[in-house]
Amino acid sequence: xxxxxxxxxxxxxxxxxxxxxxxxxxxxxxxxxxxxxxxxxxxxxxxxxxxxxxxxxxxxxxxxxxxxxxxxxxxxxxxxxxxxxxxxxxxxxxxxxxxxxxxxxxxxxxxxxxxxxxxxxxxxxxxxxxxxxxxxxxxxxxxxxxxxxxxxxxxxxxxxxxxxxxxxxxxxxxxxxxxxxxxxxxxxxxxxxxxxxxxxxxxxxxxxxxxxxxxxxxxxxxxxxxxxxxxxxxxxxxxxxxxxxxxxxxxxxxxxxxxxxxxxxxxxxxxxxxxxxxxxxxxxxxxxxxxxxxxxxxxxxxxxxxxxxxxxxxxxxxxxxxxxxxxxxxxxxxxxxxxxxxxxxxxxxxxxxxxxxxxxxxxxxxxxxxxxxxxxxxxxxx
Amino acid sequence: xxxxxxxxxxxxxxxxxxxxxxxxxxxxxxxxxxxxxxxxxxxxxxxxxxxxxxxxxxxxxxxxxxxxxxxxxxxxxxxxxxxxxxxxxxxxxxxxxxxxxxxxxxxxxxxxxxxxxxxxxxxxxxxxxxxxxxxxxxxxxxxxxxxxxxxxxxxxxxxxxxxxxxxxxxxxxxxxxxxxxxxxxxxxxxxxxxxxxxxxxxxxxxxxxxxxxxxxxxxxxxxxxxxxxxxxxxxxxxxxxxxxxxxxxxxxxxxxxxxxxxxxxxxxxxxxxxxxxxxxxxxxxxxxxxxxxxxxxxxxxxxxxxxxxxxxxxxxxxxxxxxxxxxxxxxxxxxxxxxxxxxxxxxxxxxx
Ligand SMILES: Cc1cc2nc3c(=O)[nH]c(=O)nc-3n(C[C@H](O)[C@H](O)[C@H](O)COP(=O)(O)OP(=O)(O)OC[C@H]3O[C@@H](n4cnc5c(N)ncnc54)[C@H](O)[C@@H]3O)c2cc1C
Numbered sequence: 001x002x003x004x005x006x007x008x009x010x011x012x013x014x015x016x017x018x019x020x021x022x023x024x025x026x027x028x029x030x031x032x033x034x035x036x037x038x039x040x041x042x043x044x045x046x047x048x049x050x051x052x053x054x055x056x057x058x059x060x061x062x063x064x065x066x067x068x069x070x071x072x073x074x075x076x077x078x079x080x081x082x083x084x085x086x087x088x089x090x091x092x093x094x095x096x097x098x099x100x101x102x103x104x105x106x107x108x109x110x111x112x113x114x115x116x117x118x119x120x121x122x123x124x125x126x127x128x129x130x131x132x133x134x135x136x137x138x139x140x141x142x143x144x145x146x147x148x149x150x151x152x153x154x155x156x157x158x159x160x161x162x163x164x165x166x167x168x169x170x171x172x173x174x175x176x177x178x179x180x181x182x183x184x185x186x187x188x189x190x191x192x193x194x195x196x197x198x199x200x201x202x203x204x205x206x207x208x209x210x211x212x213x214x215x216x217x218x219x220x221x222x223x224x225x226x227x228x229x230x231x232x233x234x235x236x237x238x239x240x241x242x243x244x245x246x247x248x249x250x251x252x253x254x255x256x257x258x259x260x261x262x263x264x265x266x267x268x269x270x271x272x273x274x275x276x277x278x279x280x281x282x283x284x285x286x287x288x289x290x291x292x293x294x295x296x297x298x299x300x301x302x303x304x305x306x307x308x309x310x311x312x313x314x315x316x317x318x319x320x321x322x323x324x325x326x327x328x329x330x331x332x333x334x335x336x337x338x339x340x341x342x343x344x345x346x347x348x349x350x351x352x353x354x355x356x357x358x359x360x361x362x363x364x365x366x367x368x369x370x371x372x373x374x375x376x377x378x379x380x381x382x
Numbered sequence: 383x384x385x386x387x388x389x390x391x392x393x394x395x396x397x398x399x400x401x402x403x404x405x406x407x408x409x410x411x412x413x414x415x416x417x418x419x420x421x422x423x424x425x426x427x428x429x430x431x432x433x434x435x436x437x438x439x440x441x442x443x444x445x446x447x448x449x450x451x452x453x454x455x456x457x458x459x460x461x462x463x464x465x466x467x468x469x470x471x472x473x474x475x476x477x478x479x480x481x482x483x484x485x486x487x488x489x490x491x492x493x494x495x496x497x498x499x500x501x502x503x504x505x506x507x508x509x510x511x512x513x514x515x516x517x518x519x520x521x522x523x524x525x526x527x528x529x530x531x532x533x534x535x536x537x538x539x540x541x542x543x544x545x546x547x548x549x550x551x552x553x554x555x556x557x558x559x560x561x562x563x564x565x566x567x568x569x570x571x572x573x574x575x576x577x578x579x580x581x582x583x584x585x586x587x588x589x590x591x592x593x594x595x596x597x598x599x600x601x602x603x604x605x606x607x608x609x610x611x612x613x614x615x616x617x618x619x620x621x622x623x624x625x626x627x628x629x630x631x632x633x634x635x636x637x638x639x640x641x642x643x644x645x646x647x648x649x650x651x652x653x654x655x656x657x658x659x660x661x662x663x664x665x666x667x668x669x670x671x672x673x674x675x676x677x678x679x680x681x682x683x684x685x686x687x688x689x690x691x692x693x694x695x696x697x698x699x700x701x702x703x704x705x706x707x708x709x710x711x712x713x714x715x716x717x718x719x720x721x722x723x724x725x726x727x728x729x730x731x732x733x734x
Contacts, residue, residue: 004625004628004629004632006629006632006633006636007383007636008633008636008637008640008731009728010640010731010732011728011729011731011732012732013732014732015729015732016726016729016732019725019729082725086721260721263720264719264720264721267712267713267719267720268719270713271713272710272713272714274709274713276706278709279705279706279709279710279713280702280705280706280709281705281709282708282709282712282713283652283656283704283705283706283707283708283709283710283712284656284660284701284705284709286653286708286709286712286720287652287653287654287656287657287660287704287705287708288657288660289724290634290649290650290653290657290724291630291633291634291637291653291654291657292630293724293728294633294634294636294637295629295630295633297728298633312629315625315626315629315630318622318626319626319630369619371622372618372619372622372623373615373618373619373622375622375625375626376618376619376621376622378625379598379618379621379622379625380598380602380612381598381601381602381612381613381617381618381621382612382613382618
């Protein structure tokens with residue numbers, strides 16, 4: 001039987017100092033921020049905050065120094081991002097560039113292309129979005145229709161992308177498109193392109209979610225020209241590149257901390273004279289939280305060692321999303337004796353927000369059913 | 383895992399699998415116990431000079447895990463933990479299988495002849511009580527906490543019903559029994575209970591993995607509607623959830639063992655045992671469901687694992703016990719709250 005590796009991680013020695021530095025920066029920066037805004041977690045957008053964070057050297061930490069990074073270890077980066085999430089910092093603007101796009105460029109792009117984008121990303125000035133999903137292709141990503149055909153000196157792209165996070169407030173998209181028509185091998189003929197969203201022929205609409213927030217959108221490509229050097233990696237390698245990108249995307253602490261601010265608000269509203277049922281709820285949430293953090297840290301450690309535990313990452317993402325979704329329900333169910341029911345409170349406002357926002361947590365980045373399918377394949381059932 | 387741990391893992395997984403074969407064979411407290419002790423499995427924590435492994439909790443976890451994974455029906459895990467408690471308290475270790483339990487209505491008094499102490503009290507549902515040679519327990523005396531060791535033979539059996547898996551759980555009453563040895567230890571009962579909970583957590587993780595392994599094998603082999611059950615998406619999704627539970631409990635057990643090696647791991651053990659307990663309901667239900675009727679027969683071995691999971695969930699702290707314990711710990715955290723507390727705990731283990 002497949003063995004899942006979740007060996008415990010020992011943090012590098014100097015992380016406590018790094019944590020302190022990040023915390024004192026956040027104490028100052030977030031002092032005026034409302035509880036419900038913190039609850040947006042990594043969907044909270046502030047270009048201004050991203051630039052300030054970059055000045056501290058905490059954007060693109062692992063990238064080469066020559067490209068504006070600081071060649072820090074992946075575990076030091078892990079410590080910074082878990083602190084950002086626990087505090088509820090508005091990290092959305094640079095999140096995708098920092099988490100995956102920058103690493104993709106460092107891995108696959110030419111030096112000239114790297115110089116053109118990565119230093120600006122590390123300064124927190126250039127933001128990226130991910131163009132995978134389309135109107136008729138969600139879970140079945142390989143069925144995408146957006147295509148690129150060769151022309152003199154480059155490629156011309158036609159089609160559209162949907163549900164693109166930050167579509168309307170990013171400069172660049174890394175898009176997965178067809179470069180050869182779909183044949184028998186569904187995963188062949190796909191390639192990734194770097195697309196400047198200010199190019200001619202690009203049209204972007206933001207989409208309001210059911211809370212009225214505009215965090216994602218749709219993008220149309222009408223004969224958009226990109227030069228040869230904007231092909232990322234090798235032509236036809238898009239599928240495998242996207243999969244290693246998804247491993248980065250699925251394993252981080254944001255996959256179990258999206259509702260953490262509600263727990264923090266709950267704990268702040270309680271004193272140690274708490275009724276038994278609430279004390280138990282706190283214990284249960286803590287046990288899940290602690291376990292997920294151990295799992296997520298274990299994966300971070302394995303990634304830092306150069307292995308790619310993508311099966312384990314799928315497990316953490318699925319368990320993490322279930323946890324993030326159950327948390328608001330546990331809090332709501334427990335309101336009464338010790339948990340205040342006052343609807344004007346920070347706790348209540350945070351709860352309302354997360355009850356409504358959390359259904360998306362098991363959709364974005366790959367649905368629950370797709371992740372369980374990956375795990376089943378790992379068990380040898382497919 | 384270190385090389386030494388890999389070696390230990392290979393040894394115990396092979397040995398335990400061999401010992402329990404054919405599964406369901408009744409293990410013998412003389413000959414089978416001898417097989418275990420000849421290899422020194424019970425001496426994980428004992429120093430190398432005295433013939434042991436000088437091992438850590440992370441090493442011991444490997445033994446606990448494989449004992450659970452093989453449903454090994456002997457008190458090897460209890461003996462290992464009991465020995466560790468005695469070693470830490472610098473108490474001489476009695477020979478034979480040992481166990482550990484907490485006491486109710488207990489009293490510790492100096493013996494009338496001035497030589498040593500006498501213990502009175504009831505020990506309920508002592509794991510393997512009848513077949514153990516000695517029992518480690520805790521007691522208060524003059525506002526101090528003591529760890530002590532009793533000869534099992536001094537206990538008067540007052541019933542006790544075996545647990546769901548048929549493992550002996552005996553009630554033993556002691557009335558002025560002379561203790562074999564005693565040592566003052568702050569929070570002795572808490573220490574004993576926590577270490578035992580860590581032991582059960584690791585055993586549960588082994589039993590969960592065994593249930594998953596059996597389930598995967600079964601659905602690959604069994605055909606309905608002209609294809610293996612494994613090919614049905616409903617089955618795949620169920621087993622993916624079971625695998626996630628196995629992974630979570632395994633990770634929790636490993637992390638708690640690491641924490642215990644750094645001392646004062648009440649938080650981690652509470653979280654790990656609670657996480658393990660909370661997975662029992664859904665996990666055993668999935669394992670049985672995908673098996674169909676064959677899984678509930680006496681002949682088929684799935685019950686060896688699911689019964690243990692049902693039993694161990696209540697032992698050394700059920701959900702309610704640890705949820706309240708952990709909840710109180712969290713609510714008592716002052717500076718910086720839970721996040722600062724949790725990260726400080728793991729940063730403490732930073733590579734030196
Ligand atoms: C907040 C948010 C942000 C997002 N950001 C981005 C982004 O930045 N970039 C991007 O490219 N995409 C983004 N997405 C899109 C996301 O990746 C898709 O929503 C997801 O892949 C599912 O696709 P879908 O919505 O078309 O649902 P569908 O694929 O239509 O699925 C609907 C339901 O059917 C189930 N299902 C589908 N196929 C199967 C199957 N084979 N077996 C069993 N069940 C199945 C799914 O699990 C799901 O429950 C975002 C989505 C959300 C909600």
